[in-house]
Amino acid sequence: MISAHSAAAVRAAEEPLLAARRPLMATAAFALATRVAAALRREGYRVSGSIVLLLVGGGNNGGDALFAGAHLARRGCLVHAALLGRAHAGGLAAATAAGVQVHDLTEDDDPAGAVLELAGWSGVWVDALVGIGARGALREPLARVVEALAEERAENPGGAIVVAVDVPSGIGVDDGTLPGPVLPADVTVTMGAPKPGLLLPPAADLAGRVEVADVGLDALDDAVPAVCRLTGDDVTALWPVPGPGDHKYTRGVLGLVAGSQTYPGAAVLAAAGALRTGLGMVRYLGPEVPTALVHQRFPEVVAVPGRVQAWVLGPGVGPEPSVRSEEVGEALAAALAAHRPVVLDAGALALLGETFTDLPATVVLTPHAGELAALLTARGEETSREDVEDAPARHARLAAEITGATVLLKGATTVVAAPDGPLYAQAEATGWLATAGAGDVLAGMVGALLAGYGDLLSGELHGALPSDGAGLPARLAAAAALVHGRAARTAAGLTGEATAGGAGAPVTAMDVAAAVPAALRALLG
Numbered sequence: 001m002i003s004a005h006s007a008a009a010v011r012a013a014e015e016p017l018l019a020a021r022r023p024l025m026a027t028a029a030f031a032l033a034t035r036v037a038a039a040l041r042r043e044g045y046r047v048s049g050s051i052v053l054l055l056v057g058g059g060n061n062g063g064d065a066l067f068a069g070a071h072l073a074r075r076g077c078l079v080h081a082a083l084l085g086r087a088h089a090g091g092l093a094a095a096t097a098a099g100v101q102v103h104d105l106t107e108d109d110d111p112a113g114a115v116l117e118l119a120g121w122s123g124v125w126v127d128a129l130v131g132i133g134a135r136g137a138l139r140e141p142l143a144r145v146v147e148a149l150a151e152e153r154a155e156n157p158g159g160a161i162v163v164a165v166d167v168p169s170g171i172g173v174d175d176g177t178l179p180g181p182v183l184p185a186d187v188t189v190t191m192g193a194p195k196p197g198l199l200l201p202p203a204a205d206l207a208g209r210v211e212v213a214d215v216g217l218d219a220l221d222d223a224v225p226a227v228c229r230l231t232g233d234d235v236t237a238l239w240p241v242p243g244p245g246d247h248k249y250t251r252g253v254l255g256l257v258a259g260s261q262t263y264p265g266a267a268v269l270a271a272a273g274a275l276r277t278g279l280g281m282v283r284y285l286g287p288e289v290p291t292a293l294v295h296q297r298f299p300e301v302v303a304v305p306g307r308v309q310a311w312v313l314g315p316g317v318g319p320e321p322s323v324r325s326e327e328v329g330e331a332l333a334a335a336l337a338a339h340r341p342v343v344l345d346a347g348a349l350a351l352l353g354e355t356f357t358d359l360p361a362t363v364v365l366t367p368h369a370g371e372l373a374a375l376l377t378a379r380g381e382e383t384s385r386e387d388v389e390d391a392p393a394r395h396a397r398l399a400a401e402i403t404g405a406t407v408l409l410k411g412a413t414t415v416v417a418a419p420d421g422p423l424y425a426q427a428e429a430t431g432w433l434a435t436a437g438a439g440d441v442l443a444g445m446v447g448a449l450l451a452g453y454g455d456l457l458s459g460e461l462h463g464a465l466p467s468d469g470a471g472l473p474a475r476l477a478a479a480a481a482l483v484h485g486r487a488a489r490t491a492a493g494l495t496g497e498a499t500a501g502g503a504g505a506p507v508t509a510m511d512v513a514a515a516v517p518a519a520l521r522a523l524l525g
């Protein structure tokens with residue numbers, strides 16, 4: 001698991017080490033210099049003779065860069081430091097002594113022009129304007145400097161390598177927002193532990209490759225992270241694999257209320273997602289047309305009511321009031337009364353406006369940005385789709401706090417929030433996944449996982465969940481998002497890893513469901 005810690009948690013972890021006079025900045029700077037050199041070599045350049053531009057702000061973030069610049073100068077780089085704030089005194093002395101050429105632009109009439117000129121002949125730009133000490137959008141003149149460099153980079157994408165120190169300067173370190181201009185990085189060398197904004201959209205998209213420099217912040221090992229990203233190993237450990245003692249009822253039965261005369265296909269897609277994820281049985285409850293369609297594709301689906309361990313309610317059920325949405329409401333009331341975990345998707349989310357106001361965390365909502373905006377607005381928090389897209393983590397958490405439920409907010413990076421505990425941010429998908437019906441498949445997948453853990457999760461409602469089970473619904477939802485994204489990549493002809501290159505090819509929602517077993521085989525062995 002990749003764990004990100006807030007700026008405050010990192011500072012708290014640093015405090016005792018600084019008090020004990022541990023040379024944190026020296027360690028951070030040495031790691032930074034090493035990573036800059038590695039980035040140069042990866043691009044086929046020699047370290048010695050390369051021209052490096054340090055963009056130095058007035059805090060310790062700039063200090064890191066100045067000390068790193070001294071190391072690089074000693075390794076034969078030609079290092080320029082553009083000072084845009086009152087530079088770290090020790091760093092400046094070390095840099096000057098090592099032969100770094102210092103350009104004090106703090107009183108310059110046109111610092112953006114001066115920086116652009118230096119940038120023009122540099123192979124690496126080290127962005128050390130602000131780190132975890134950033135407050136809000138970059139102020140002038142830093143904002144103008146960053147805008148000019150970002151423009152230059154966009155026009156000349158094969159140009160300089162951009163290495164951000166700790167975080168790309170000016171991102172919302174703790175919430176992943178972009179309050180103002182930010183220079184996109186190729187590599188972010190982050191000190192001690194990743195920061196939330198390096199995992200959360202939209203800021204995470206500007207961080208490039210994130211490399212963690214170990215500065216010995218051991219206290220973070222025991223701290224609850226602010227944001228987690230599950231890796232394949234976490235999913236392997238979580239995924240229910242049947243043993244010899246299992247039968248279909250112990251593996252989990254999922255009740256599915258999905259599809260309508262208008263949107264019958266959603267029932268098939270949600271059933272496909274659930275069945276491919278692996279569970280004992282799907283019970284489908286719906287009208288004639290979707291039932292016939294489901295049976296045509298999946299004869300194993302049982303279309304009579306009976307015992308279930310979890311529910312998926314809402315895919316393909318119109319948001320407008322209808323007979324079908326009444327049925328969804330009744331199913332939800334029954335599921336809650338029986339303490340069963342539930343996924344509420346698409347049309348079922350409209351039920352949460354005035355009724356069902358206080359849900360348990362074993363209810364997982366699966367909105368996209370537009371649906372989340374509508375849900376929050378219905379609950380008196382006037383919100384637009386753009387608001388959600390600008391701050392997905394904040395809005396997912398708000399919805400979880402207001403409803404009590406776990407919220408899985410779909411997008412290129414899928415964010416999962418429970419009312420408390422860490423957020424999850426999964427980014428394994430491909431743009432090909434943005435296709436109609438992919439969300440129905442995901443709802444079925446989340447439901448199947450909840451069904452697999454159904455009896456344990458039902459216990460949570462009675463306060464009987466073992467201590468390691470806290471936050472389990474959020475973790476399971478994140479695991480489903482990871483496998484959904486990897487299945488999309490597999491279906492698109494891309495390899496399992498999100499960092500792999502290649503464009504791949506279009507996929508349909510059914511292709512994604514069909515690729516889930518292959519994605520799981522790669523994880524479960």
Ligand SMILES: NC(=O)C1=CN([C@@H]2O[C@H](COP(=O)(O)OP(=O)(O)OC[C@H]3O[C@@H](n4cnc5c(N)ncnc54)[C@H](OP(=O)(O)O)[C@@H]3O)[C@@H](O)[C@H]2O)[C@@H](O)CC1
Pocket residue numbers: 014018024025028029057058059060061062064085129130131132133134135136137138139140142165166167191215
């Ligand atoms: N502690 C340590 O030993 C270690 C620290 N480490 C490193 O230190 C970094 C944290 O350093 P930090 O606390 O000095 O804050 P930092 O990120 O440099 O920002 C403060 C400066 O930015 C300015 N500024 C703020 N907001 C602004 C805005 N919107 N627009 C414009 N300017 C703005 C602010 O100016 P002010 O607002 O005070 O006028 C001040 O000058 C951390 O990210 C890591 O890289 C590592 O080396 C490990 C050891």
Ligand SMILES: Nc1ncnc2c1ncn2[C@@H]1O[C@H](COP(=O)(O)OP(=O)(O)O)[C@@H](O)[C@H]1O
Pocket residue numbers: 368410411412413414429430431432433434435436437438439440441442484
């Ligand atoms: N740009 C993107 N890159 C990768 N995945 C995306 C992107 N946009 C959306 N997705 C994913 O595609 C799926 C679309 O779901 P959704 O919008 O609910 O579709 P539908 O309602 O038609 O089923 C979600 O899992 C979402 O996370």
Ligand SMILES: [K+]
Pocket residue numbers: 061127128129130131164165166167168169
């Ligand atoms: K920075």
